[in-house]
Each structure stands twice: as structure tokens, then as C-alpha cells.
Amino acid sequence: MTGHPARDDSRLLTIGGVDLLRVQVGYRRRPGESAYQQSLLDLPVHDEDEHAFEDDRVLSILEPVLDAGADAPRDYALHQHRRHSSWGISPSELQIGLEIITGAMTSEVLTAADDAVTRAFRDLVVLTGRPESEPLSRDDALLRARHSAAAAFEVDSDSLWPATEEHHPGDGSWTVGLRTNDGQQYDVRIGFVDGYAGSARVVHARPVEVSDSIGSA
Known part of the structure; x- marks a missing residue:
């Protein structure tokens, strides 16, 4: 029987360990519809052993989010992506996206689901070792809010302007x-996980349709 070849640490082409973890949890009312809420988490990872930080550890922490506040299991879609480059301060990324089909949700169920996401993200912060961060300044919060909304809903960050803060x-x-100038609304909570700046929750509010009812029967 032929054994596995010895690992060659000198090879150039490798996926490497995990330096940056990016998690996105989105809610959709039904398949095919756009998401109405996205929760984002960006975490630097100190993974000296490139096999120590596995995808399954992240998924096990996220699993309770699926059915939080629900009477039956929810449908979902799971996306996983690994990226490595030979340059940059965070060259190796693990990206995990979870899309949950919620149907119509009451405010109580939505609160339970949001709380489950917060707990899961908090556990991921603990897992990776919470990075040191300065208190969020106003300018930093506004910048992060625009970037988070742009990343969550694929809009141009330059088209977003702050209406409230x-x-x-x-x-x-x-x-x-x-x-946005065409009436789109995005409500962003930066630092919703214990003030950690790398956490963001973005809600896409439906634009208000204004109609002229004068003269209508």
C-alpha cells in the first residue's frame, strides 16, 4: 500500500491557514426574493496551525441561528469560500454565507432570531480571540455603515448618504x-456585538410609495 506523500512546506501554491473570517447571515421571506436583513461579521484570526481553524467549528456555532424562534426547521442556503493571496495583511480568508428563508415573521420571532445571531457572532469572537479595537468614532461608524450596506446589498457606497445617526x-x-436619491433605505447598526466594530446589522427597508389619491373614487 502506498502511503501519503510527506507534506511539502516549501510549495508555493497553497490555500494556507485562516487569517480573516467573514460571516454573513441573511434573511429572506421566500426563495428568489431579495434579502431584507443581513448581519455581517469580520474577524481577524490568529491561526498558527493552519488546520486548527476548521469550517465545521464555525458552522456548529451558527447552527442554532437556523431555527431560533421558529416552530419548524427553516429552509436555508449555505455558501462557503476560501481565498488566499500572496500579498496583503490578511491574505487568507474564510467566507461563510448563510441565507435563511423566514417567511412572514412577527416582531417577537424576529427578535429571537436576531438574538441568536448576536450570540453566535459573540461566540465566534471568543473563538478567534477578540481583537483589540478603539471605541467607534462618528466618522468611523458612518464609513463602516456605508461599506456594510454596500457589501450586504451590492449597492454603490458613494450613492448612500446618512439621514439619521x-x-x-x-x-x-x-x-x-x-x-439613496431613488428612495432606498438602509438602517445599519455598527458594533451590535458588544460594540465590536467588525459587526454590522443592515436592514433594507422598503421604499415608501407615494401616490396621488386626489380625484380617486
Whole structure:
């Protein structure tokens, strides 16, 4: 029987370990519809052993999110992507996207689902070792809000302008309401995981349709 060849640490083409973890959890009412809410988490990972940080560890932490507040298992789509480059300060990325089909949700069920995402993201922060970060300044919060909305919903960040903003001193997070000239609305909470700047929750509010009812029967 032929054994496996010895690992060659000198080879140039390798996927490497994980330096950056990016997780995105989105809610859709039904398959084929656009998401109405996305939660994002970007975490630097200190993985000295490139086999120590496995995808399954992330998935096991995210699994309770699936059925939080639901009476029956929800349908979902799971995406996983690994990226490695030979340059940059975070050359090796693990990206995991989870899309959950929620159907119509009451406010109580949505709160339970959001709480489950917060707990899962908090556990991932603990797993990777919480990075040191400065308190979020207003300018940083506005910049992160625009970038988060752009990443979550594939819009041009330059088209977004802040309509509202609020700082939450209790946990250091910021709530920013973003708008576009064509009426799109994105409400962003930066630092929703214990004030960690790499966490963002983005809600795409449906634009208000204005109609002229004068003269209508």
C-alpha cells in the first residue's frame, strides 16, 4: 500500500491557514426574493496551525441561528469560500454565507432570531480571540455603515448618504440610517456585538410609495 506523500512546506501554491473570517447571515421571506436583513461579521484570526481553524467549528456555532424562534426547521442556503493571496495583511480568508428563508415573521420571532445571531457572532469572537479595537468614532461608524450596506446589498457606497445617526454609549455601537436619491433605505447598526466594530446589522427597508389619491373614487 502506498502511503501519503510527506507534506511539502516549501510549495508555493497553497490555500494556507485562516487569517480573516467573514460571516454573513441573511434573511429572506421566500426563495428568489431579495434579502431584507443581513448581519455581517469580520474577524481577524490568529491561526498558527493552519488546520486548527476548521469550517465545521464555525458552522456548529451558527447552527442554532437556523431555527431560533421558529416552530419548524427553516429552509436555508449555505455558501462557503476560501481565498488566499500572496500579498496583503490578511491574505487568507474564510467566507461563510448563510441565507435563511423566514417567511412572514412577527416582531417577537424576529427578535429571537436576531438574538441568536448576536450570540453566535459573540461566540465566534471568543473563538478567534477578540481583537483589540478603539471605541467607534462618528466618522468611523458612518464609513463602516456605508461599506456594510454596500457589501450586504451590492449597492454603490458613494450613492448612500446618512439621514439619521445615533450613538449608543452603553455598548459603544452606532445606528445609522442611510438613504439613496431613488428612495432606498438602509438602517445599519455598527458594533451590535458588544460594540465590536467588525459587526454590522443592515436592514433594507422598503421604499415608501407615494401616490396621488386626489380625484380617486
